[in-house]
Every structure is written in C-alpha cells, then in structure tokens.
Amino acid sequence: MTGFKRIMGVSALALAAFCVGSTVVAGTLENVKARGKLVVGVKNDYVPYGYLNDKGDVVGFEVSLAKYVAKELLGSEDKIELVPVVASNRIEFLTAGRIDAIFATLGVTAERAKVIDFTTEYVSAAGPSVLAAKEATLSKWEELKGKSVCGIQGSYYNKKMTEEFGITLVAFKTQPEAYRALKDNRCIGFVFDDMTLQQKLKEPDWASYKIAVAPYEFQPMAGGLRKGDTEFREAVDKAIGKAEAEGKLIAWETEFGMPHSDYIAARAKAAAAKN
Amino acid sequence: MFGLDYSWLADPAYQQWLLTGVINTLKLATLSSSVAILIGMLGAFGLTLRIFWLDALIELFVEVFRNTPPLLQMLFAYFTLSSLGLRVTDPSTGLSVPLLSAFACAAISLSLFGGALAIEAFRSGIETMPRSIIDAARSLGYGRWARFWRIEAPIATRICLPALTNILTNLFKTTSQASVITVPELMYYAGQIYNDTFRTLEVMILVLLIYVVLVSILTFAMARLEAFMAFPGYGRGH
Structure with a gap:
C-alpha cells in the first residue's frame, strides 16, 4: 500500500500548487497604463459581436467597443490585444489575470455578479x-x-x-x-x-x-471586469458612456448588420443628454 | 479549508449530473477496456500465425489507430462517418439520422485505440517469451491454437501486465475527451457545473480527486492481479 500513500501525497502537493495560483489582482488601470496595452477577451466566432472577417481580422460590435475603450484609456485604439475566448473559459481567463476585461457577449446575471464586476450595460440581447x-x-x-x-x-x-x-x-x-x-x-x-x-x-x-x-427572455449584456477594481471600472464605464453619447454604438449596429434596437438608441440619447 | 466553496454540491441537479457523469465514464471505460483487451489478444494471436497478408493487415491497423489522436478518431467517427453515408432512417420521424450515437463513436474509437496499443503490448509479451518454452510445447505435440491459448497467452499475459496497466489507465483518462462529441461523462458535466457556479477551482479539485480514486482502484486491482498471477522466476514471482 505504500504506492497508494505515495499517490495521495503527490496529489496533495498538486492541490497545494493549485490553491496558491488564485490570488486577487487589483490596480488594473495602472497595470494597463504601465503595459501600454489593454488585453481584452473577445469572441471570434460570434457574428455580429466578435468574428473573423474575410481578411482574418477579428472584428465586430464588441471588438469596436473594446478598441474604443483602449483609445480612451491609452490614446490609441491599436494599443489593444484581442484574446479569443469562449463562454466556458472567459471568466476564468479574467479572474486568473490573463485578460483585463471581457467584451464577449457576456450576459448580466446575479450568479456572475458574485464573481466579477460588470461594466455599464450596453446591449439588450434576446436570450x-x-x-x-x-x-x-x-x-x-x-x-x-x-x-x-x-x-x-x-x-x-x-x-x-x-x-x-x-x-x-x-x-x-x-x-x-x-x-x-x-x-x-x-x-x-x-x-x-x-x-x-x-x-x-x-x-x-x-x-x-x-x-x-x-x-x-431579454438580457442586458455588459463587459466583465475583475471584482472590486472600482478605479478601472469607472474608467471603462466613462469610455463606454462617451461612445454611447457620440452615437458610436448605433453606427456599429449599422456597420455589423444588426437591426437597430430601441435600447441602444435610448441609451445613446440619455448619454448625450448627460454630457 | 483554503476558502473553497462547495455549497453548489447541495444542488440536487449538480449531484445528479456528477453521478451520471461518473456512471457514463465508468461505462465507457469498462466497455472500451474490455474490447481493447479482446482486440489485443486476437491481434497478437493473428501475428503468431505468420501469415503474410494478415501480418500486414494487423500492422496497418496498429499504425493507423496508435498513431492518430483518439480525439481526432472520435470526431471522425462522429461527424465524418455519418456524412459518408453511415445513416439510417428514424422510423418515428422519417428523418435520416446518423447510425452511430455519440457514445458508440467514443466507445468504438477508444476500443480501437486501446486495442492497437494492446496488440503491441501482447506481441512484446509473446516475443520476449523464452524460445525454449515454445519448442518444449511443440515437442509435446501442441497444435498452433492450443499452444497459443495454453502456453503463449498465459505467459505473455503475465509478462505484459505492467504495460497493460499503463494502457488501461491511459484509456480510462482518455474517456474525458469524449465530452467533445457530447458524451455526457464526468468532464462534460464538470465543465457545465463550473460554468454555472464559477467555482472552477472547487469543481476541478473534486473531479481530479474522483479520477485519482477511480484510476487508483484500477491500478490497485491490476497490481493485485499481477501479484496473484505471478509465477516463480518472473516479475513479482522473484
């Protein structure tokens, strides 16, 4: 049975190594600025929000929004790294620190709100x-x-x-x-x-x-950020609000062949009135 | 402990999912292991016959199924075979549906993959067997078939048991890839549970422990089998 005990010992070590990996990261805004690059998780198989165009570039409604946020935070929409994510790994990527933000068809749910923070909601998506x-x-x-x-x-x-x-x-x-x-x-x-x-x-x-x-059902969609990083969330929200006020989201609806929604039009009007 | 949250385990739906997952994993592993061993024995027997075309056929089989990823084999069986015409008409709907279910595709490809490895393991067992034993059996008048089942197979099985244990453990773990073709085994449900609860770490630890326990049972049983079957002068019989 010594072999079995040894197996259990090794497993316990592996577990301990697992547990050390999950520390909380804060100060994303500083990190992003120091790095000079915003790392965003986007879809690359999801028309119209994030997909590959004929040239093989990742484009889409949320990709444009992510680029706009990068421009607001860092001065250029090219200071961005787009990481393709899927529904099953995007939150893990965010909490593990591999990406700074999720702009990948993320629906706002109470369950998710326990683990991550949401940006301001920018789309009302049909379920x-x-x-x-x-x-x-x-x-x-x-x-x-x-x-x-x-x-x-x-x-x-x-x-x-x-x-x-x-x-x-x-x-x-x-x-x-x-x-x-x-x-x-x-x-x-x-x-x-x-x-x-x-x-x-x-x-x-x-x-x-x-x-x-x-x-x-219809569900609001928002970006996802690491929990408790208020400074970063406010900066991203400000950028999204500015995009809404400038009517960018309506332009992107047109650009990516989406039907114009009342929800986005109303938000654009409200954002413009606030400025 | 470590701030881990296992409250989601209280949800009856998740308990049921985990149970179903474990059962399907065990079903898939048991079925494909049994068939793999059978294929291994038949293939190794075929090789002892020294028939030119049969050797070539078995070798081709081994090369194809040992040298391709089981994941690819499953995807091929699941998506490609039905496109190539392996379909039947469903009497209840009148629609043309694929003949092989996801479970069948996974079981078949794992059996063939494990079988290819098992043929090689059994063959090595037979080839490392002392020549003198076979000569002795021959001089006692054993025919080809009797020699294989009564002399070669029992000794070769003992010699290749450690290698077979490796193959079976690997096969057991490879069942997790069947989730890709929608076989609802342990990893399939584990993924859905941590997507619902976001308790990725907790779910992965639990699933890791389940695999450690299940595979440990298998390796323990194989070690006991090895000890039980040991014969003086070889391996554990020393």
Missing part, C-alpha cells in the same frame, strides 16, 4: 431561441421535453433547458460542431442566442431552417 428545420411543428419550449436539442457547453441557460424544460441537451464545444450536428439530424433543433441564429438564417445554406421557438 436563447431554437433553430430548427422549416417543417418542424414545434413552437413552444414545453414541446421540447424529452427531445434531443443541440447546444453549446457552458451556456448559462443549459441547466434551465435540462431541469426546467426537460430537454435532452446535446452540448458541443463550439458552434460549427453544433450546426453540423443539426444538419446531420443528431438533434431536432439548436438552442443558442437568438441574435446569432438570426444571422445564421441569412446564409443561403440555412434557407430551409427557421427560428422555431422564440426567446423567453
């Missing part, structure tokens, strides 16, 4: 809807009970899907896999953020599909 073939007769969430529906691992609504709606969730790591699986009929629909699915429907490949089940 998840379900993409399915045109012939599908489903129209309500309750009708999905017991059915296999594709999804994405780490989505905040996955627990609701399985526990409340009784869906058999087939969750993938990335969207391309889920789209492939839907086309393969591995699932009867794909539950994902409505905005993305709406964009997908514009592609000719997806002409025979529709949004079968409409979103059950």
